[in-house]
Amino acid sequence: MDNLMRTPLFQEHINAGGQMVDFGGWAMPLKYSGILEEVEAVRSRAGLFDVSHMGEITVAGPQALSWLDTILTNDIRKLADNQVMYAFMCYPHGGVVDDLLVYRHGLQKFLLVVNAANTQKDWDWLTQHKVPGVVLENISPDMGQLAVQGPLAEEILQKLTPYKLEDIGFFWFASPVEIAGIPALVSRTGYTGEDGFEIYCPAADSVRLWQEIMREGKPLGLLPCGLGARDTLRFEAGLPLYGHEISQEITPLEARLGLFVKLKKQADFIGKAALAALKEKGLPRLLAGLTLVEKGVPRAGYPVYNGEGQEVGYVTSGSFAPTINASVANALVAADCAQEGTNLWIGVRQRRLQARVTKLPFYKREAK
Amino acid sequence: MTGEKGLKFTKEHEWLRIEGNRVTVGITDFAQKKLGDIVYVELPELDEEFVEGDAFAVLESVKTAADVYAPVDGIVVEVNDLLEEEPALINTDPFGEGWIAVFEAEGDIDTSGLMDTAAYRQYAEEEE
Numbered sequence: 001m002d003n004l005m006r007t008p009l010f011q012e013h014i015n016a017g018g019q020m021v022d023f024g025g026w027a028m029p030l031k032y033s034g035i036l037e038e039v040e041a042v043r044s045r046a047g048l049f050d051v052s053h054m055g056e057i058t059v060a061g062p063q064a065l066s067w068l069d070t071i072l073t074n075d076i077r078k079l080a081d082n083q084v085m086y087a088f089m090c091y092p093h094g095g096v097v098d099d100l101l102v103y104r105h106g107l108q109k110f111l112l113v114v115n116a117a118n119t120q121k122d123w124d125w126l127t128q129h130k131v132p133g134v135v136l137e138n139i140s141p142d143m144g145q146l147a148v149q150g151p152l153a154e155e156i157l158q159k160l161t162p163y164k165l166e167d168i169g170f171f172w173f174a175s176p177v178e179i180a181g182i183p184a185l186v187s188r189t190g191y192t193g194e195d196g197f198e199i200y201c202p203a204a205d206s207v208r209l210w211q212e213i214m215r216e217g218k219p220l221g222l223l224p225c226g227l228g229a230r231d232t233l234r235f236e237a238g239l240p241l242y243g244h245e246i247s248q249e250i251t252p253l254e255a256r257l258g259l260f261v262k263l264k265k266q267a268d269f270i271g272k273a274a275l276a277a278l279k280e281k282g283l284p285r286l287l288a289g290l291t292l293v294e295k296g297v298p299r300a301g302y303p304v305y306n307g308e309g310q311e312v313g314y315v316t317s318g319s320f321a322p323t324i325n326a327s328v329a330n331a332l333v334a335a336d337c338a339q340e341g342t343n344l345w346i347g348v349r350q351r352r353l354q355a356r357v358t359k360l361p362f363y364k365r366e367a368k
Numbered sequence: 369m370t371g372e373k374g375l376k377f378t379k380e381h382e383w384l385r386i387e388g389n390r391v392t393v394g395i396t397d398f399a400q401k402k403l404g405d406i407v408y409v410e411l412p413e414l415d416e417e418f419v420e421g422d423a424f425a426v427l428e429s430v431k432t433a434a435d436v437y438a439p440v441d442g443i444v445v446e447v448n449d450l451l452e453e454e455p456a457l458i459n460t461d462p463f464g465e466g467w468i469a470v471f472e473a474e475g476d477i478d479t480s481g482l483m484d485t486a487a488y489r490q491y492a493e494e495e496e
Contacts, residue, residue, distance in 0.1 A: 019402075035430040036405040228404070228431050295452075297408050297428040320407040320430055327408070349426070349433075 001027055007052035008144055008206045016224050024117030026053040029226035036322050038229035039236075042192055043323055043365075045221035046150035048213050049230055051198070052206060055119030055140045057126065059110040063133030068110060069267035071129060072102065073252065073275075074260045079104040084171045084187050086260055088252050089125065090271030094278055095248040098122050099240065101189065103173055111185075113145075115242050129270070144206025148213060148222075149196030149233075156217040157186075157197055165197070180212040191230060193237025194365055235330070236321045238289075238361025244300060244316045245287060245330055253278055254332065255287045256360070285313060286338040289360040290329045290346065294353040298329040303347040304337075304355075312337045315346060323363050329355070372463055376479055377488035383463060384439050386477055391439050392446075394467040395427070395458060398492040403429040406458045409451040412444045412469055425468050427458065436468060440477055446470035 001020060004027040013020065018029030029050070031038060041047050059068055068076055074087035083104055089097040098118045103111040114122045123138050130136060148157055154165050163177045165186070173187035184201040201209055214224065231241065240246050245255045252261050253275060263276050292298060298318030306312045313333030321328045329346065337344060340359055345352040375383045381399035385392040400406070410426035418424045423435035424444065447469050451457060458466035483491060 019404075030431070031404055034405050036407075232430060295408060296410070297433065299433065320428070322407075322430070 005053070007050055008203050009050045009052060009210055012207060012210055013050065013224075018224070018226060021227070023053070023227055026116060028053060029224075031226040031228045032224050035226070035228040035232060038223055038225040039232050039322050041221060041223040042150045042194055042225060042229065042233055044151065045223075046148060046152040046156055046196075046217055047192075047223055047225035047229065048210070048217060049147040049149065049225050050206075050210065051145045051147050052143070052203070053116035054145050055114040055116060055122065055138070056143045056145075056200070057112045057114065057119075057123060058137045058139055059112060059126075060108055060135045060137075061133045062108060063131055064108050064110055064135075066267075067131050067134045068102070069265070070269050071126070073262065073269055073271065074102075075262040075265045076102055076104075076110075077265070081106055082173055082175075084173055084189055086171075088246070088257075088260060089122065090252070090269070090275065091248065092270055092274060094251040094253070094271045094274035096242065096246045096250065096252060097125050097248075099242055099246060099252075101187075103185070103187065105175070118242060142203055144201050144203045144209070145198060146201075146206065146209060146213065147190055147192075147196060147198045148217070149190045149192040149225075150194050150222070152217075152220050152222065153194070153196040156213065156220055156222060157199075159216045160212055168197075180209060182209050184209070191239055192233035193239065193361070193363060194233070231317075232319055232322065235317050235319055236323050236361070236363040238363075241317060245332075250316075250332060251275060251278060254283055254285055283335055285332050286335045287316070287360070288313075288331050288333050288338040288342075288344075289358045289362060290315075290331050290344060290355040291358045291362075292327040292329070292346070292353055292355045295327070296346075296348045296351065296353045297327050298346045298348060298353075298355070302329075304331045304333055305345040305347065305352060306334075306337055307343060307345075309345075312344070318346075321362055326362075328358070328362050330360075372485050375463070375485065376482040377485070377491075378437070378439065378482060379491070380437055381492070382436060382439065384482065386479065389442075389473045389477065390445070391442070391471045391473060391477065392467050393436065393439055393469055393471065394462055395436065396488070396492070397462050398495075399434075400459050400462045400466070403427060403432065403434055405430055406455040409455045409458070409468070411447050411449070411451060414444055414447055416444045418442065418444070418471070427455075438471065440471055440473040441475065442471040442473040444469050445472045
């Protein structure tokens with residue numbers, strides 16, 4: 001644990017009873033009180049996450065927009081100031097370098113928020129493809145990032161700021177916003193399937209911000225939440241995780257994330273030709289949601305079989321999903337096995353357990 | 369059947385209660401804390417035969433699966449069926465209601481590789 005990178009909140013996690021694990025080279029809390037309890041807190045009240053390990057890269061300059069348009073799969077020309085968009089960076093063959101959020105400060109200034117374990121790879125990829133008129137900066141070490149998620153997130157955070165948070169719509173942000181006197185960027189985004197905010201602040205202020213949110217949130221039932229709860233929440237809500245649902249070997253189209261791949265946009269982005277060809281030819285495999293009919297817990301990597309006993313794919317993420325009280329999995333399977341209602345079998349160690357293809361996402365919060 | 373007194377411990381964080389040739393097996397408080405919320409237990413069948421070191425049960429927590437190993441050569445003579453409906457008993461009462469199975473050993477039980485409570489405490493602390 002000693003050779004791992006630490007966020008500024010490392011000591012806070014220890015103090016709060018966090019069980020620390022190695023996550024992509026970072027010492028991060030897997031859980032505090034318990035994953036089930038933490039998931040329940042986020043679904044019904046609120047949870048606080050340290051996500052300072054995430055990477056932040058700024059893209060500035062007169063060519064920032066037109067260049068990003070050639071790097072990202074989504075149509076970022078449609079982004080307005082203070083708006084956020086989800087997108088992929090793809091390899092020429094259509095596999096994914098990373099999935100990320102793009103924040104538009106202005107026509108010539110963007111912020112990219114990338115996966116912690118991919119930050120260096122993404123930085124190398126971006127600098128390698130950079131053109132004149134674009135200035136890149138990796139500001140990850142200077143940034144703290146916290147996520148407040150859950151139905152009470154707004155009420156809790158509102159106690160710490162004069163800014164009217166209800167004015168920030170889903171996938172919009174405000175900056176700078178003073179939270180407990182700390183200058184921050186606040187976006188209504190998250191990775192849990194609940195309402196909530198992600199807050200970016202100077203790394204040096206993140207401990208105080210954590211403490212202030214804990215202080216205001218605790219009486220309302222907010223819990224500190226670890227990566228275990230975060231993964232369970234995102235999985236239930238149908239949100240992909242790099243290295244599982246998408247990767248260098250799995251295109252966004254196979255992962256059913258074509259909504260974020262704009263093949264009709266004008267810019268010839270990296271991977272466009274390959275992805276268009278794949279779509280034209282028909283996708284050989286597709287992500288399917290599986291609900292276990294028998295008792296057991298599916299895990300990433302387990303094989304999936306059809307009724308004839310032939311291996312037709314594998315589990316990309318699997319878990320007991322506490323919110324719906326069922327064992328469920330995402331699996332990448334042959335396209336003809338992905339229709340809802342299809343019976344498939346998951347190889348859980350020595351046994352083959354029956355599962356049924358079900359609609360994704362497994363969990364969707366009720367609209368307000 | 370509660371409390372740690374008189375128990376023996378394995379390096380795999382199992383506790384054993386040895387009475388004649390019968391051995392009751394469970395996992396320690398240290399182990400259940402490391403595993404987290406147990407959501408499913410794959411139990412052995414009655415009369416199933418195992419060789420010492422075989423995985424005879426699987427504990428599934430939200431994030432991981434952990435094998436539980438047979439402490440002796442022998443057969444399973446009792447299974448804690450309560451765990452099928454209430455796997456969390458292993459979290460709430462690991463040394464009592466959370467027991468997993470009882471083995472009947474085939475031969476003499478060799479306890480030389482096992483730890484007593486004090487030795488196990490130290491062992492677990494070092495692993496922390």
